[in-house]
Amino acid sequence: LAKTTQPISMDSYEGQEVNITCSHNNIATNDYITWYQQFPSQGPRFIIQGYKTKVTNEVASLFIPADRKSSTLSLPRVSLSDTAVYYCLVGDLLNNAGNMLTFGGGTRLMVKP
Amino acid sequence: EAQVTQNPRYLITVTGKKLTVTCSQNMNHEYMSWYRQDPGLGLRQIYYSMNVEVTDKGDVPEGYKVSRKEKRNFPLILESPSPNQTSLYFCASSLSLATGSLYNSPLHFGNGTRLTVT
Numbered sequence: 001l002a003k004t005t006q007p008i009s010m011d012s013y014e015g016q017e018v019n020i021t022c023s024h025n026n027i028a029t030n031d032y033i034t035w036y037q038q039f040p041s042q043g044p045r046f047i048i049q050g051y052k053t054k055v056t057n058e059v060a061s062l063f064i065p066a067d068r069k070s071s072t073l074s075l076p077r078v079s080l081s082d083t084a085v086y087y088c089l090v091g092d093l094l095n096n097a098g099n100m101l102t103f104g105g106g107t108r109l110m111v112k113p
Numbered sequence: 114e115a116q117v118t119q120n121p122r123y124l125i126t127v128t129g130k131k132l133t134v135t136c137s138q139n140m141n142h143e144y145m146s147w148y149r150q151d152p153g154l155g156l157r158q159i160y161y162s163m164n165v166e167v168t169d170k171g172d173v174p175e176g177y178k179v180s181r182k183e184k185r186n187f188p189l190i191l192e193s194p195s196p197n198q199t200s201l202y203f204c205a206s207s208l209s210l211a212t213g214s215l216y217n218s219p220l221h222f223g224n225g226t227r228l229t230v231t
Contacts (some may be wrong), residue, residue, distance in 0.1 A: 034219055034220075043223055087155070103148070106156075
């Protein structure tokens with residue numbers, strides 16, 4: 001089971017690009033990397049998922065180096081509403097039926113005006 | 114609308130009084146899971162289920178039970194709640210194994226149940 005390590009918190013200002021890195025040194029061959037966003041008193045919400053290289057959607061980009069031991073969530077031009085906790089999750093439901101999906105501690109992003 | 118529904122949203126109870134938190138999903142997902150969230154500890158998995166009648170322990174299963182008699186429902190049972198189970202609980206579902214792929218099958222979370230045990 002790949003354990004993840006993220007910075008506890010980060011501060012940014014509106015309009016800036018924010019990069020949050022997650023370390024997962026023990027990632028397995030079949031593991032995917034998924035990022036979630038959580039606002040207070042709400043369930044986490046899917047942002048982006050990837051396996052290798054780069055993935056981009058309308059909300060964020062995900063950069064995964066060749067060794068896959070880390071990943072970086074990139075949020076372009078953040079706004080105040082991006083203030084939330086961001087979780088990196090590594091796992092594979094299909095090929096590891098006995099595996100557990102365990103969240104790390106998350107990164108608390110504070111966006112300031 | 115595709116969703117995971119938990120009930121109740123808020124629950125205050127006393128030590129030892131059995132309770133059940135219900136979770137239902139309408140996406141035909143095989144995988145369902147329960148998490149608890151405590152300040153400074155992030156999300157910790159309690160139990161998960163890969164399919165009907167298949168359940169397994171997560172990181173913190175002590176004091177909890179689950180059942181998966183139907184695909185859509187995954188109730189969390191506290192037979193004898195204690196104050197250390199005061200927490201925010203989330204149910205989640207994911208993945209239709211029939212699709213054969215985890216990709217683009219993220220976890221869908223409910224809105225949470227805030228439980229207080231006095």
